[in-house]
Amino acid sequence: MSADHDHGHAPANFNRAFAIGIVLNIVFVAIEAFYGWKINSLALLADAGHNLSDVAGLVLAWGGALAGKLKPNARHTYGWKRGTILAAFANALLLLMAMGALAWEAVGRLFSPEPLAGAEGVTIMVVAGIGIVINTATALLFMRGREHDLNIRGAFLHMAADALVSAGVVVAGALTLWMGWVWLDPVVSLLIAGVILVGTWSLFKQSLHMLFDGVPDSVDPQAVQACLAALPGVTRVHDLHIWAMGTSQVALTAHLVMPQGHAGDAFLKHATDQLHDKFEITHVTLQVMKEAFTVPCGELPSDKPSATADHTPTHDHAQAH
DSSP states (O other), rough: OOOOOOOOOOOOOOOOHHHHHHHHHHHHHHHHHHHHTTTTTTHHHHHHHHHHHHHHHHEEEEEEEEHTTTTOOOTTTTTTTTTTHHHHHHHHHHHHHHHHHHHHHHHHHHOOOOOHHHHHHHHHHHHHHHHHHHHHHHHHHTTTTTHHHHHHHHHHHHHHHHHHHHHHHHHHHHHHHHHOOOOOOOOHHHHHHHHHHHHHHHHHHHHEEEEEEEETTTTTHHHHHHHHHHTTTTOEEEEEEEEEEEEEEEEEEEEEOTTOOOHHHOOOOOOOOHHHHHHHOEEEEEEEEEESSSSOOOOOOGSSSOOOOOTTGGGGOOOOO
């Protein structure tokens, strides 16, 4: 028996957002590289290289989203939905490396501060101001989907992080030109890197957790177990598994011990609807049995309930997708 539900919460089509974001950031990289070469500013040239990671991050996120839409086949029965998790994980790694490089450079500047010439400082501030506009606009394109899709959240964090870095460059540059505080720019850079690392670490942990089939943070496994156990006729929930098929889709399998036997398709539909409405679980497979005869994953073979030949044929199978 099957029950169809919406398999995603983020808006279905982010293709335009990705395309616009990639084009905007390529244009910004070109602007930074040009003015960095024109005024011989290593800071701008280095930031242009860093902003290439934004383009790479958006390409990764877009590739993951497109992979998640590929249809399943005989060799990939779940399709390629896990591509979104891989993209989120790769984006987290890119951000962590980028912020690590920023912190390293900031520490170097803190111990060997460089004076900022007036003309060069103004140019850097203007270019950074353009960066604020472009990165903020790109981040806003992904704001709607960041709550329910970890891959979209990765793209959002990447762009929001660079908007924050650009804002820090403008503020630190203005104060440095005004007050002569050459130490301010590296200090602000370190503070921004710390703030971004906190948010990125959460993205890294969640995506790594999901890659290893961990229960998504949005789902309480104890509450799911209690929900299934409370279904009419169920005396025990056996071999419960919950995992992420992608960054916005959750799957579940479980054995339900029902001594009175299979209650029918209406029962399975009710159970599936409960799991979808309460926990946003979109792909459900339930097996009904009169007596538990399997060994749950993680238990030793010696822990298996005793069973005889008379018990084996007394189970019923039912699935709800």
